[in-house]
Structures are given as structure tokens and as C-alpha cells.
Amino acid sequence: MEDLLRTALLTAETQDIAYADVRVVDPQRSLYLAVRNGAASALTDARSHGIGVRVRTDRGWGFATTSDLSASAARTTARLAVRLARASGRTAPERLRVTDDPGPKEGRYASVVEQDPFEVPRDEIVALLSEAESRLHVDRAMKSGHASFQAWEETKWFASSDGASFRSRIVQVGAGISATAVRGSMVQRRSAPSSFGGDFRQGGFEFVQALGLVERAEAVGREAVQLLDAPACPTGSTTLVLGSDQLALQVHESVGHAVELDRIFGTEAGYAGTSWVGAEKVGHLRYGSDAMNVVADATEPGGMGTFGWDDEGVSAQRTPIVTRGTLVGVLSSRESAARLGLSHSGGTARADGASFSPLVRMTNVDLLPGDRSFSELLEGVADGVFVETNRSWSIDDKRLNFQFGTEVGHRIVRGEVGPLVRNPIYSGMGPEFWSSMDAVGDATTWHLWGLPNCGKGQPVQLARVSHGAPAARFRNVAVRGGSR
Amino acid sequence: MRSRRRPARDPVAASVRDLPPGASADLRVIRSAWTTIRFANGRIHQPHVERSTHVSYRVADGRRLGTATTVDASAEGLASVREAARTLARLAPVEPRFPGFSSGGGRSRPPGAFSRATSGISPEAATRIAERILAAAEDAAPGGRIAGAVNVGGETLRVVNSSGLDRTDVRSIAQASVLVDRPELDPPVSGWSEGGHWDASELDPEGLGREAAERVARTAPETVAPGNYRVVFRGPALAEALQFVGSLGFSGHGEEEGWSCLRHARGKRIAPESVNLVDDPRSRATIPASIDYEGTYTRRVPLVDHGIAGEAVTDLVTAGRLGRGLTGHAFPPEAPWGEYGPDAAHLVLSAGDASEEELIRETRRGLLVTRFHYVRVVDPGRGVITGMTRDGTYRIERGEVVGPARNLRFTDSVLTLLKGIELLGRERRIYAGERGMSCYTTPSAAVRSFRFTSATLF
Numbered sequence: 026m027e028d029l030l031r032t033a034l035l036t037a038e039t040q041d042i043a044y045a046d047v048r049v050v051d052p053q054r055s056l057y058l059a060v061r062n063g064a065a066s067a068l069t070d071a072r073s074h075g076i077g078v079r080v081r082t083d084r085g086w087g088f089a090t091t092s093d094l095s096a097s098a099a100r101t102t103a104r105l106a107v108r109l110a111r112a113s114g115r116t117a118p119e120r121l122r123v124t125d126d127p128g129p130k131e132g133r134y135a136s137v138v139e140q141d142p143f144e145v146p147r148d149e150i151v152a153l154l155s156e157a158e159s160r161l162h163v164d165r166a167m168k169s170g171h172a173s174f175q176a177w178e179e180t181k182w183f184a185s186s187d188g189a190s191f192r193s194r195i196v197q198v199g200a201g202i203s204a205t206a207v208r209g210s211m212v213q214r215r216s217a218p219s220s221f222g223g224d225f226r227q228g229g230f231e232f233v234q235a236l237g238l239v240e241r242a243e244a245v246g247r248e249a250v251q252l253l254d255a256p257a258c259p260t261g262s263t264t265l266v267l268g269s270d271q272l273a274l275q276v277h278e279s280v281g282h283a284v285e286l287d288r289i290f291g292t293e294a295g296y297a298g299t300s301w302v303g304a305e306k307v308g309h310l311r312y313g314s315d316a317m318n319v320v321a322d323a324t325e326p327g328g329m330g331t332f333g334w335d336d337e338g339v340s341a342q343r344t345p346i347v348t349r350g351t352l353v354g355v356l357s358s359r360e361s362a363a364r365l366g367l368s369h370s371g372g373t374a375r376a377d378g379a380s381f382s383p384l385v386r387m388t389n390v391d392l393l394p395g396d397r398s399f400s401e402l403l404e405g406v407a408d409g410v411f412v413e414t415n416r417s418w419s420i421d422d423k424r425l426n427f428q429f430g431t432e433v434g435h436r437i438v439r440g441e442v443g444p445l446v447r448n449p450i451y452s453g454m455g456p457e458f459w460s461s462m463d464a465v466g467d468a469t470t471w472h473l474w475g476l477p478n479c480g481k482g483q484p485v486q487l488a489r490v491s492h493g494a495p496a497a498r499f500r501n502v503a504v505r506g507g508s509r
Numbered sequence: 510m511r512s513r514r515r516p517a518r519d520p521v522a523a524s525v526r527d528l529p530p531g532a533s534a535d536l537r538v539i540r541s542a543w544t545t546i547r548f549a550n551g552r553i554h555q556p557h558v559e560r561s562t563h564v565s566y567r568v569a570d571g572r573r574l575g576t577a578t579t580v581d582a583s584a585e586g587l588a589s590v591r592e593a594a595r596t597l598a599r600l601a602p603v604e605p606r607f608p609g610f611s612s613g614g615g616r617s618r619p620p621g622a623f624s625r626a627t628s629g630i631s632p633e634a635a636t637r638i639a640e641r642i643l644a645a646a647e648d649a650a651p652g653g654r655i656a657g658a659v660n661v662g663g664e665t666l667r668v669v670n671s672s673g674l675d676r677t678d679v680r681s682i683a684q685a686s687v688l689v690d691r692p693e694l695d696p697p698v699s700g701w702s703e704g705g706h707w708d709a710s711e712l713d714p715e716g717l718g719r720e721a722a723e724r725v726a727r728t729a730p731e732t733v734a735p736g737n738y739r740v741v742f743r744g745p746a747l748a749e750a751l752q753f754v755g756s757l758g759f760s761g762h763g764e765e766e767g768w769s770c771l772r773h774a775r776g777k778r779i780a781p782e783s784v785n786l787v788d789d790p791r792s793r794a795t796i797p798a799s800i801d802y803e804g805t806y807t808r809r810v811p812l813v814d815h816g817i818a819g820e821a822v823t824d825l826v827t828a829g830r831l832g833r834g835l836t837g838h839a840f841p842p843e844a845p846w847g848e849y850g851p852d853a854a855h856l857v858l859s860a861g862d863a864s865e866e867e868l869i870r871e872t873r874r875g876l877l878v879t880r881f882h883y884v885r886v887v888d889p890g891r892g893v894i895t896g897m898t899r900d901g902t903y904r905i906e907r908g909e910v911v912g913p914a915r916n917l918r919f920t921d922s923v924l925t926l927l928k929g930i931e932l933l934g935r936e937r938r939i940y941a942g943e944r945g946m947s948c949y950t951t952p953s954a955a956v957r958s959f960r961f962t963s964a965t966l967f
Contacts, residue, residue: 057844058597065601067847070577070593075561087632089558092580105558105632112636113546113553116643148600155602168767207767212890292549295656295688298882298899301966382555417885419918421897426918426965428895430887448888452918452963483547483658484557484943503963507888 026051030184032096033078036103038186042110044081044123045103046185048336050074050379051094052178056143058150059173060158065151066171075379080106081121085114088382123359126339126369130189134333136196137326138229142176143196145230150174153239154200160242161204164250169205172242173222174198174233175477177489179378189338197329197489199225199475200233202242204249213252213447215432217241219270220414225475225489226327248433251445258434258449258506264409265451265502266402269466271431273474273492274415276392279455280312280319281492283424284346284354286361286371287385296483298422301455302352304365310352313459316395316497319347321356323372323388328491329475330375330388337383339372346390350460358385377486384482389473391493395465400440402464402498409437410504412449428452434506448507458499466495520584524591525671528568532595535610535670536566537802537841538582542628543662543944544635551647551655553639558632559662565802566590567842570598572607574826576843606829613674613804620679621790621797624708627681628663635661638714642687645718650689650700650725657687657721660943661709668804676806678799682945683709687721688900696967698913700724701879701900703745705941705948707796724879724901726913730967733904733914737958739875741868741905742926746898747858748940748949749881754786754923755853757892759812759819761827761838762850770892770924771818779818780927785859786813788822788838794937795855796945802846803839810836812853813927824851840946854947861933861952868932868955870908876917876961877903877910892922897965915967921960929957 030047037045051074059066076099077090087110089102154172161170176198184190201223203216218224218236226232267275287293288300302310323341325331332341337359344354357367358374374383403411417430434449435442453461473493480487525534540562547555567576568591575597579590639659646655663681668674683706690699702720706712742750756763763769771779780786790798790807798807803825812819823831824839827850838853840846869877879901887893895918902914934952941948 055844059844059848060602063602064604065574067842067844068575068597068601069843069847070575070597071843072578072590072593073563073580075580085556086554087556087558090561091559092561092563102560109556109558109632109636112633113556115636116640117552119552147597151600151602205766205768207890210770210773210890212768212888290550291654291656292547292554294549294654294690295547295658295686380559380561382557417887417895419883419885419895419897421916421918421965421967422882422899423965423967425967426897426916426963428918428920428963450887454966483555483660484543484545484559 026182029076029094029096029099030182033076033099033103034184034186036100037078037080037107040107042080042082042107044186046079046338048077048379049182050179052180053378054178056176058154059171060154061171062169076102077379078103078106079382080110082110082114083120084117085110087113090380121360122363124363124367124369126359129340130338132191132333134193136194136227138196140230142198142230143178157202157238157242160239161202161246163243163246166206166208166250166253167204167246168207172202172238174200175222183338185338191334193333195227195332196229197225197227198230198232199223199477200236200238202238202245204246206249206253208253211253213249215245215249216414217245219474220416220432222477225329225477227329227331228327252433252447255445255447258410258446258504260505262501263504264406265499265504266409266411266437267497268413269470269472269494269496270474271413271415272392272497273494274418276390276492276494277476278418278420279424279427281387281390284356285385286355286357286365290361290364297481301423301425307352307355311350312347312352312456313350314462315349316462316465317347317350317459318393319390320345320393321373321388321390325389327473328389329489330491335372335374336376337374339370342372344371356385356387361385375488377488381482381486386488387479387490389491394468394471394495396467397464398467399470399496402466402496403437403440406437406440410449411435411437411442425455446506449504451502451504453502461499461501462497463500464498466497470496520587521667521669522675524587525669528671532568532570533610533671534566534568535668535803536564538667539563539664541662541664544630544632546635546639546659548639548643549656553636564590565841565843566594568594568598569607570595572603572605573598573601574604574607575601578843604826608825608829610670610672611674612672613676618799618806620799622707622793623679624681627661627683627709630661630709635659638685638712641714642685642718645715646687646689646722649719649722653689653691653722653725655687655689659685668800670804674804676800676804680798680945681707682796682941683712684941685712685714685717687717689721689725691725694729696729698726698730699900703940705796705939728912730913730915732964733917735961735963737960739872740956740959741872741877741953742956743879743953744938744951745880745940746878747951747954749884750923750926751856751858751949751951753894754927755856757889757923759821759853760850761821761823761831764821765827765830768889769821770890774818775820777818778816779924780813780816781930782815783933784813784816784927784930787811787857788853788855789857790855792857794857794950795939796941796948798855801837801839802841805835805837805839807837822851822853827851856949858951859933860935860937862935863932865934865953868934868953869905869910871932871955872905873907875905876914877905887920892924893920894923895920916965917961918963919959920962926956926959931955931957
């Protein structure tokens with residue numbers, strides 16, 4: 026692989042360019058095993074490889090990729106990237122600037138894996154999924170049960186013309202179950218440990234075994250059926266307690282994306298959108314209450330966004346984003362950091378395999394725990410709602426106006442978790458919402474959740490990220506029940 | 510679409526011929542070349558060229574199914590991916606109603622439409638399209654901030670199975686989008702235009718750039734109270750809504766699992782008589798696809814026929830489970846597509862005879878909505894979706910656009926939208942997904958009432 030890296034890099038460097046980097050990924054693997062209503066569902070063993078060459082002239086970027094790992098294809102791909110950089114810089118109004126980042130720029134990174142998920146006998150995994158899925162079917166109203174397992178491996182070689190060189194092997198894994206109950210036109214779903222595939226972690230199969238899918242399945246199925254008879258969530262402005270998994274998605278959508286510096290500078294305007302955060306406000310913008318502390322930590326053990334170096338060869342970092350409610354940092358790449366006047370990149374330029382250019386992405390963006398136990402979050406709440414597990418999510422293109430639906434809610438009555446309510450939906454505007462957070466759960470309520478499918482860019486690429494989040498309490502939030 | 514004799518040592522055909530007893534298989538080989546040119550802040554900032562091969566190999570061990578994928582289409586690569594798929598198939602739970610792979614039959618068909626120049630476009634030519642859009646938008650809106658993308662390329666899809674099916678399709682696609690905004694207004698306003706075609710020479714880059722620039726309002730947007738409004742939806746907004754009509758109402762997967770919002774409405778009226786919605790992958794008015802990803806010939810399938818709801822579409826697995834025939838709507842069997850099931854992804858909505866001005870003129874008080882953002886399902890059984898308006902939302906009063914509105918969140922059912930269509934525009938455009946796997950051909954439309962549940966600050 027080193028020969029291939031050198032071949033591509035030398036081909037690019039001989040053509041009068043300012044910079045080049047080369048990524049070879051081999052293998053990029055994923056394993057998807059799922060059981061739906063007793064039958065297999067899209068069992069997939071995916072294996073690919075590729076080379077990606079990115080080139081910068083003084084005015085333009087070029088990126089080319091191929092799945093052909095021959096030396097001749099590497100040369101052709103490098104020349105294509107150079108052609109594209111020259112063409113794209115032809116009409117550029119100004120020269121490109123990037124940061125000069127400190128080292129170390131060489132080394133190796135590997136996930137800590139006790140039991141390699143690709144070495145686990147697959148019949149054992151399918152048997153586990155089948156057992157869990159079958160236990161979801163507790164009632165005739167249960168129309169669909171689903172249990173799934175996913176694992177990814179990415180082995181990558183990286184080299185750049187400014188001396189960065191690393192190799193990494195990242196292994197990630199996760200699993201989950203979900204139950205869908207139907208009566209008439211009413212559809213209710215419950216999932217565990219969370220929705221959209223469950224929970225995910227960088228590591229081995231030991232993480233999946235610890236999820237207890239089989240043990241949790243009957244309760245999940247029962248709650249899906251119970252939701253068919255539950256009253257609709259009450260409508261009004263109320264005290265809302267978010268469970269850890271829903272708060273993780275709230276952090277993702279209304280903090281993580283909003284502080285991506287490429288969005289802030291408008292380079293995602295045509296697709297993903299921009300941000301309500303202005304570049305000039307970094308360092309003093311009031312983002313939320315004093316209880317709000319957020320970090321982006323690419324060094325966090327087990328995080329889906331943990332790595333040794335990003336895809337520009339910049340070392341992984343832990344960056345404070347919000348401290349006591351004030352925006353103090355952003356997610357950045359070498360180019361966007363230079364534009365903001367930062368001395369170095371935040372090291373969050375990430376690409377999906379070798380087939381895409383790196384973009385400013387989330388790593389592990391965590392809301393840090395506070396000092397309240399879960400019961401203390403409920404204390405003094407005469408009437409409110411506690412919601413968990415995302416069902417739908419939507420937010421505007423500046424990351425301000427959001428609306429989230431969750432699978433389940435419970436009334437909070439006189440400081441206690443009360444009866445089940447169906448179809449809870451809450452909505453608001455980011456800054457007001459975060460300012461209304463008056464109590465944050467302690468470490469016993471905090472969990473690091475993995476999200477495997479954050480889409481961004483054109484062509485769209487997926488990033489796997491994590492969010493640590495506690496439970497937390499918000500005042501005067503608009504909540505309603507049902508879609509009508 | 511071509512059906513021709515393959516060379517004797519064709520490794521693709523050979524790999525499905527010598528399967529072990531009890532096994533059958535189908536495979537897809539997709540060879541693609543794409544160029545994407547993104548621009549923002551007046552410059553090209555993310556150009557991308559891609560040359561790739563993708564092999565998707567599904568093995569049935571009896572009625573147990575497993576799929577593996579690779580980028581290696583050599584004989585060795587195919588042998589390896591077949592073994593990986595077979596390993597999964599042997600441990601899979603049984604799919605009791607799997608009907609087996611079909612030989613297809615029927616005469617070969619040519620592609621609906623294909624442009625070799627488009628599928629083989631050079632990086633420089635794709636860049637020039639982006640430069641033309643940028644120049645036109647800058648001319649029409651000096652000082653505006655311009656962003657967008659051009660995506661041009663094509664692919665060859667070959668599907669082979671152990672029952673003797675061997676079909677190939679070639680596809681070309683060109684699409685472009687452009688956003689112009691005026692940051693000096695508080696809050697800023699923006700205008701949007703997009704279009705797609707199977708032939709890049711039909712894109713009209715200057716027209717797209719001008720249209721986006723001309724749609725930018727000259728005044729700051731005003732707040733509109735949430736509520737029910739009569740709405741004129743432009744093509745991009747309607748195309749996104751139609752996508753959810755397809756997935757929530759006409760997917761065999763939703764039908765089988767009981768959550769389709771139309772499962773109790775087949776054969777019943779769900780829209781006015783003027784509304785005809787067909788899935789028509791062979792039409793030159795879409796990005797044509799002659800076969801689906803199981804090799805079934807595509808055909809015109811009426812979904813809403815003069816307002817009456819038709820049946821759900823199928824692939825091999827859902828056809829077996831539902832006891833119905835194949836409609837030619839299979840996506841690749843591997844995850845994630847295999848989890849979504851079949852989809853009506855070449856939707857064509859009938860045109861009417863109204864210009865956009867006439868749609869607006871017929872609206873006493875309402876909204877003109879250009880496009881949506883971040884649309885998600887709230888309640889599949891009722892077809893309820895939520896999302897934001899974006900890049901051009903305007904207030905209509907007494908039949909005229911009187912100014913821009915701050916963007917709104919809608920939460921309503923796609924069935925309400927279909928039922929409420931009162932007028933259809935006469936100009937239709939193709940709005941294509943990124944690689945042409947899905948595309949929606951639609952005019953603008955005036956809808957009697959649609960529910961907006963909140964407003965944002967811009």
C-alpha cells in the first residue's frame with residue numbers, strides 16, 4: 026500500500042501543485058445482519074477498497090477516486106485530481122489558505138477490540154437476533170419485529186505532500202431491536218437500546234453482548250402494544266425532561282451541525298444549509314444556560330468519532346465547544362480554520378472511506394453531565410412530560426427551528442414518572458431551548474450513544490459519530506401529542 | 510437496454526452457472542463514472558470525480574437469502590463475493606414465500622433514453638457548466654452569494670441470474686442546482702432553481718442561474734402566523750412530497766407490514782379526478798431506467814388514476830410475501846436498500862394547463878413555497894410528514910405575490926396534499942436524486958389547504 030501511496034503522491038507532486046494527499050482504504054468492510062418477522066432481512070457482507078487523491082493548487086481543489094488499486098489507476102486518478110484542481114481554480118477570485126498544523130503527523134492508530142466482530146461466527150449472531158426478534162411478538166397487534174446487527178472495519182493508509190503519514194484500523198459495532206404495533210391507522214413503535222438501529226460503539230462484539238437484546242425484547246414489544254391504548258401526549262407549554270438518547274440527537278442536530286465551520290462560512294449553503302451562528306460570534310455567543318457544557322472529543326475511548334488523525338493528517342483533539350452556556354469553539358478543517366484566523370485546525374475533517382473528499386464533520390460531540398440524579402430532575406415538577414427515543418426529527422437549514430417526535434412519553438406527576446402517553450412531539454428554537462435547560466443529569470444518567478448515519482455533502486457521504494448525553498430538564502417547552 | 514451474446518469466458522455469466530446444488534443467485538454489476546462540481550461563495554470549492562465498480566451478489570440457498578458486495582468484478586472477486594453471500598444465506602432464517610429468481614422472458618428492449626456524451630463527460634466540461642451557472646447568477650444578482658452543484662455522469666447496470674436472465678441497461682444523468690441569497694437583508698432572503706435531464710446539453714445552465722437570481726426577493730421576509738394556508742407548491746417542493754407519497758403509500762414493504770397510509774384506500778378516491786400519478790421509468794420525461802435492480806423490465810404503473818389509488822409496487826421478496834406479481838421496482842438487495850424494499854421512484858405527475866402566474870392568481874390568500882428542507886415521517890399510518898420551507902417562501906394576497914415570508918414548518922399528511930390539489934401547472938421539470946436512482950417529474954400545483962405548525966426566524 027505504501028507503494029501505491031507514493032505512486033499517487035509522486036504523480037500529483039510532479040505537476041506543479043501546492044499540496045496533495047492520498048488515502049488508500051483496504052478493506053472497507055461492513056456486515057449487516059437483520060431478522061424481520063422471523064425471516065432474514067437484507068443480510069449483507071460488503072467489502073470494498075479504493076484510493077482517493079486530493080490536490081490543491083494555489084486557487085483550486087481537485088479530488089478523484091477509483092476502486093481500482095493498480096499502480097496505473099493510481100497515476101490516472103492523481104492526474105484527474107490535478108486536472109480538476111486546475112479547472113476549478115480557473116475562475117477563483119482569491120488564493121486558498123490553510124493552517125499549518127503541529128504534529129505528530131506520523132504513526133498508527135487501532136481500535137481497542139476484545140472480540141473482533143468479523144471473527145464471531147455469524148450463526149451465533151443470527152441466532153441472537155432471531156431469539157430477540159421472536160420475543161418482541163407478545164401480542165397479535167405486533168405487526169413487525171426487527172433485530173439488527175452492524176459492524177464496520179476501515180483500514181486506511183494516508184500520506185500527504187507536507188509530510189503527514191499514518192495508518193489506522195477502526196472497528197465499530199452495534200445492534201438493536203424494534204417493535205411495530207398497528208391498529209387501524211395507528212402505528213406505534215418501540216426500540217431498544219434506541220431507535221434507528223440501536224446503539225453503536227468503536228470496539229468489538231463484547232459491546233453487542235452487553236446490550237442484553239434478548240432480555241429486553243419482551244418489554245419492548247409490550248410497550249409498543251401498550252402505546253396503542255395510551256392517551257395522546259398533552260398539548261401545551263410544559264416542563265420537559267429528555268432522556269439521554271433523545272438528548273443525544275438534540276445535541277447532534279442543534280449543536281453539532283450548527284458549529285460546523287463550513288456551514289458557518291456558507292460552503293454547504295446549497296445542500297445541507299448554513300448556521301444561525303455567525304463566524305464573528307465565536308467566543309462570546311450565548312448559546313444556552315450556564316448548565317450547558319459541550320465538547321468535541323475525537324480522543325474519547327469507544328466513540329464512533331474517535332481516531333488518531335483526521336483525513337487531512339491533523340491529530341485528534343478535544344475541543345471545548347460550549348462552556349457555561351457560551352460558544353467557545355467550532356468544528357473545523359485546515360481551510361475553514363485558516364479563514365476564521367485560527368492558528369490550527371480542529372482536526373475534524375473526515376471522509377467516508379477513500380471515495381470522498383474530507384468535510385468538516387462531528388467527532389464525539391458530548392453534552393457534559395451535571396450534578397442531578399434522575400429523581401432530582403423530576404423533583405418539584407408538578408406536571409410535565411418525560412420523553413425518550415427518537416421517532417422523527419427535523420430542523421431548519423440554519424439549525425434554529427426544530428421539531429422532534431419520540432417513541433414514548435410519560436407524564437410527570439408531582440415529581441414522579443407517571444402514565445404512558447403516545448406520540449409526544451416537542452418543538453422550539455435552538456437558543457431559547459438551550460437557555461431553558463435548568464438542570465442536567467449526573468453521570469448516572471449519562472451515556473455515550475453512537476449514530477452511524479450522519480449524511481452530508483455532495484455526493485452524500487455518511488459519518489459515524491457519537492454523542493454523550495445525560496438526561497436533562499427544560500422549562501416552558503411547546504409539547505403536543507399526535508400528528509393532528 | 511441491450512441483450513447480446515456474451516463472450517464464452519464472461520466471468521459474470523459463468524459465476525451464476527456453476528452454483529452448488531440447491532443454490533440459485535442473482536447479481537448486479539454497476540460500473541459508474543460521475544463528476545460533481547460544488548460551488549459556494551462565488552467559487553468552485555469541492556470538485557469530485559469518481560470511477561467505480563460495484564458488484565452486488567445475492568445467493569438463495571433454498572429459500573434462505575444472503576447478499577454480499579464487492580468492488581472486484583474479476584473471476585476471483587466474483588468467486589469470493591459469491592462465497593460470502595452463500596455463507597450468509599446458509600445461516601439465514603427461511604424466507605418462506607420467496608418465489609425464486611425469474612428468467613424474465615420477453616423480448617429485449619432498448620434504453621428509454623441515453624446520452625453517451627453525458628455519461629462520459631470530462632471534468633473540464635462539467636466544470637464549465639458550473640461556471641456558466643455562476644456567471645449567469647452573478648450577472649442577474651450582483652453581490653448575491655451563490656452556491657450549488659452540478660452532477661453529471663452515468664452508469665451501466667448488468668443483472669444476471671441463475672435462471673438465465675442477463676440484461677444490461679445504460680443510464681445517463683445531469684442535474685444542477687443553484688441558490689442565490691442576499692446576506693445584506695436581515696434576515697437574508699434566497700432564491701433557488703434546479704433541474705435534471707438524462708442529457709447534459711438540455712440543462713440550460715444560464716436559465717437556472719438567472720431563475721434563482723430572479724427569485725430572490727428585494728425586501729426582508731415577514732413573519733406569517735402558523736395555520737392552514739392555500740399553497741402554490743413549486744416543483745422542488747412537490748417532488749419531495751411525492752417521494753413520501755411513493756414510500757408511505759405505494760411501497761410493497763409498507764403494505765406487507767401494515768403501516769402503509771394507503772392500505773385501506775386501494776381503489777378509492779384519494780385525489781381529484783385531474784390528478785394522475787404514474788411510475789414511469791421508461792419515459793423520456795424522467796431519468797430512464799429500463800430494468801430494475803433484479804433485472805425486471807420496468808413499465809408504466811398507474812398509482813393514482815384520475816384520483817383513484819392503485820396498488821403498491823413490488824420486488825421479488827415483497828411480491829412473494831404479498832402473493833402478487835412483479836412490477837419492476839426492486840432496489841439492490843443489500844442493506845440499506847434491502848431494508849426499505851421496493852419503491853416507486855420514477856414518479857410523473859400529470860401536468861395541467863396553468864402557468865405559475867395563473868396558479869398564484871387563483872389564490873386569494875396563501876403561500877408560494879419553492880422547496881422543503883429536512884422532511885421526515887411523523888406518522889406513517891396517516892402519511893404525516895414534517896419539514897421546513899426553504900429558499901423562497903412568499904406571501905400571496907389577492908392573487909399576487911406581495912413579498913417574502915419567513916420560513917415555516919409544516920406538519921401535515923401527504924394525503925391532505927394529494928386530496929387538495931386544485932390546479933396543476935403546465936411546465937414540468939425533472940427533479941432527480943443524486944445518482945438518478947430516483948427522480949420525480951412534476952409541475953407546480955395549487956393545493957387547497959396545508960398545515961403549517963410554526964415559523965422560524967428567517
